[in-house]
Amino acid sequence: MGGLSVVFWKEMADYFGSRRFIILFLLICGIGAAAVYIAGQTIASELARVPSEYAFLTLFTSHGRTLPSFVSFLGFFGPLIGIILGFDAVNSEYSRGTISRVLAQPLFRDSWINGKFLAGLATAAIMLVSIILIITGLGFRMLGFGPGGEELSRLAVFFVISVIYVGFWLSLGILFSVLLRRTTNSALACIAVWIFFAFFMFMIAGVIADQVAPIGPKSSTEVLARHEHIKDMIMRVSPTTLFGEAASAILIPSFRGLGLIASLLEAEIPTNPLSLGQSLLIVWPQLVTLIGLIAICFAISYVIFMRQEIRST
């Protein structure tokens, strides 16, 4: 384990000292704070009319007129954090010629790659916790009250979900950095996957659902439900959708389920909030799938890396 912690601390120090990390961090903090600021203004005026039990959490999920909500914003840019932390983890060591020097030291190969992954995950976690804290502080000031006990624990769960989500993109980045020898190629491959899941999945799901269960103005409710269901299931291939669903269910206590039921909420049918345990039950499958995806990506990169020949030229 000694080797792992040495690698871990070295990689952490590298991340926090690197320019691209600082730029990314400032950018995401800035946009996140802006999203919440706009949302806060809307909430503050609404709260004057209808007081709500979980007002503080709506800061994260409601969107202003010009900016998307913080959750959907994280759904878009969370991948970027993971990819930037992971895309050149292994192949840059090949191209710099440092890998053969480091692996000639008494250090297990798996300690090295595990140390890198854990350092990336810890960096992402620190980044996310600071963004969430900044937003909480900002919300405190704008709304004039802080989160309650239940809200705090929901925020903690939301934090864990975000780390898992970013962790998936990190492991995907590491996978490409093991598979492809050039850092530019691995970066492009990661971004391609990100764009596919974030933008195209939505269109593909729509097209397939239209083919399987075509709907028109006179369609019955069953057909409509089936159409929506198929679309949802296809969308759930994308980690971005999984994260969006999980985060919404945790941050909006009145969420009773996903898919069609979620639209009850949009129709403003009043529902009673669920307890945290119940909300967790709803998103359990989403969480397990995300963790499974991390495990798959990391296992593949691990196996390939362990068999790779360490030659820097």
Added chain:
Amino acid sequence: MSLVVETKNLSKHYNDVKAVDNLNLQINEGEIYGFLGPNGAGKTTTILMLLGLTEPTSGEVRVFGYNSTREPLKVKRITGYLPENVGFYEDLTARENLRYIARLNRIPDKESKRKIEEVLSKVGLLEVADREVSKFSRGMKQRLGIADVLIKDPKFVILDEPTAGIDPEGAHQILEFIAKMSREQGITILISSHLLHQVQRICDRVGIISKGKLVAQGTVDKLGTEIVSKGQTMLEVQVSELTPKLLEAIKQIEGVNEVTSSGNLLRLRCTRDLRAEISRTIWENGGFLLGLRSQDYTLEEIYLRYFRE
């Protein structure tokens, strides 16, 4: 004398290509062994197998009695390796780079602090210890690489092409340093190189590898005399004017096997020392002898001979 490195029928195949083919290598304790061969002969592959960074297809490697394939960590603990094209973390300073390696070797920070000063001053980089490695020249990086190898007090050091891409003076310095390191600390050293004339000066023994096979092994002198016994002496002759008549006369001298000429320069391959006969022949044919040099048996020739075969 005990063996530091021993390989038994070591082979490594990449698909159909035999990168290393039944290699039997033995390196004694305390010697500098020159591992020579052209690019792609299998030198680096052999080194990777010595360190357990690549698995052999068949055969066995032992370093200090440890099986490199099964106990790589034990081998790596006592072996220093300077890879070809050594790389450092460019945005860290020389000192930080060395500290990372020291930590990976579980040298406590207190001890490594002193150790880093010591090795940096040995390779003459103490003044630039806190400068980022990205500002280092190639020669400086190579010296830092040697410092990096020394930090763990190795008993055996592998240097892969340590002088490649470095100016002659820098290469000379590095080789002197390697020789000193072996003499003073009794470290066994394996130098792989394709630049023979540089390396032969400091090697106790050399092994020549070609197409994955060890084609010759021994001291430089021994390999040289082997060639002499085959009746080969090289002479380089410079004359004032090379007339066809003169060329014909030289070819007629008994014992001259092969003549190649370029301008006024002749290269002769003879069975024995014919310097006296040659100078007389030139004089008799109305020419002047401007230069005459019998070539020593440099590894270069030994080497070229083996590759021609």
